[in-house]
Amino acid sequence: MTALTDTPRTHFPSPERSTAPAPPEARGLRRDEVRLLIARPGGVTHTEFHELPEHLEAGDLLVVNNSATVPGEIDGIHDRLGPVVVHVGSFLDDGTRHVELRSAPSAAQAVLDARVGDVLRIGPVELTLVAEHSGRTSSPTGEGNRIWLARVTGDLDRELASHGRPIAYGYLHHRYPLADYQTIFASRPGSVEMASAGRPISERLLSRLVARGVLVATVTLHTGFSSQEVGEAPAAEWFDVPRGTAELVNATRRRGGRVVAVGTTVTRALESAVDGDGQVVRASGWTNRVISPSEPARVVTGLVTGWHDPQASHLLLVESVAGAELTQSAYDQAWAEGYLWHEFGDSALLLP
Numbered sequence: 001m002t003a004l005t006d007t008p009r010t011h012f013p014s015p016e017r018s019t020a021p022a023p024p025e026a027r028g029l030r031r032d033e034v035r036l037l038i039a040r041p042g043g044v045t046h047t048e049f050h051e052l053p054e055h056l057e058a059g060d061l062l063v064v065n066n067s068a069t070v071p072g073e074i075d076g077i078h079d080r081l082g083p084v085v086v087h088v089g090s091f092l093d094d095g096t097r098h099v100e101l102r103s104a105p106s107a108a109q110a111v112l113d114a115r116v117g118d119v120l121r122i123g124p125v126e127l128t129l130v131a132e133h134s135g136r137t138s139s140p141t142g143e144g145n146r147i148w149l150a151r152v153t154g155d156l157d158r159e160l161a162s163h164g165r166p167i168a169y170g171y172l173h174h175r176y177p178l179a180d181y182q183t184i185f186a187s188r189p190g191s192v193e194m195a196s197a198g199r200p201i202s203e204r205l206l207s208r209l210v211a212r213g214v215l216v217a218t219v220t221l222h223t224g225f226s227s228q229e230v231g232e233a234p235a236a237e238w239f240d241v242p243r244g245t246a247e248l249v250n251a252t253r254r255r256g257g258r259v260v261a262v263g264t265t266v267t268r269a270l271e272s273a274v275d276g277d278g279q280v281v282r283a284s285g286w287t288n289r290v291i292s293p294s295e296p297a298r299v300v301t302g303l304v305t306g307w308h309d310p311q312a313s314h315l316l317l318v319e320s321v322a323g324a325e326l327t328q329s330a331y332d333q334a335w336a337e338g339y340l341w342h343e344f345g346d347s348a349l350l351l352p
Helices: 049-055 156-163 203-212 243-255 264-271 313-322 324-336
Strands: 035-040 043-048 061-065 067-069 073-078 082-091 097-103 119-122 125-132 136-139 142-145 147-153 188-191 215-222 237-241 259-262 283-287 302-305 347-350
Touching (some): 035 324, 049 203, 073 156, 082 119, 097 125, 243 259, 313 347, 324 347
Parallel strands (some): 035 347, 259 302
Antiparallel strands (some): 082 097, 119 125, 125 147
């Protein structure tokens, strides 16, 4: 994870008091009854997510992520700092693993004073921090390194399966089960944080999309940690764009239809599969693609997304697809109207 050269142009106050504290079902709503802000160059519309089909057209292509969320959070003991919450990412090709250290017991704050050589104990498993991954970062909790490469001794996946839980942060009222962190498309386990843009899509909404003539296709991108601090780019993530989806994207573009990505994860996967001629091809593997106004999206022309933190790298991707002016307008309206942020919050449909 390296520093970004671009800086988001979109500015808004911290959403700490506007964060969804629980899944919609725990707030008395169906998953598709969260709010939906629709932003077009002609203005902004406020509605609910189940009305999404009314704002798409026959021949549009909606692309969703079928990655399923796996337990990625577990309690550990740091040899110098004592109890910590450990967020665990994927195994890398060299056998190391991404880990992020958070404060115990709620993971509310990043732990920034770990050092190379420190050892974490998770039951019978040992994790040795071997290298900084994200570089130095400044945050409200201090300055230091947040994400590490760790060498694992023991069966960490077994510990996660037995004692792990979904990655969560201090803004939730309670801990919620893994089932609450799945979309209806979740079929390929591998995401350590939910691909949350697709969570509001329900079976009834999907049926209405199909009846309206909107095409739906899938990609896979197994998400890493979503809690990027200011100036951090997303880490490498594993993705898969199947041939059928690639062909649908290309055909939709030839017909003049819109390619609407459900989330930044889908956008990253599709844009990682674009060849030198601007065509989407069958592709899979690790992607380091960072989408920004200086390295813009080439095939995605619409975006369904949640709301991101100020200065997060996700905002660069949103600005690349929607444009800085439309993105700012959407965030201004969302803030003014009390939309809810983060994985269980409200949504936007950006149609530049």
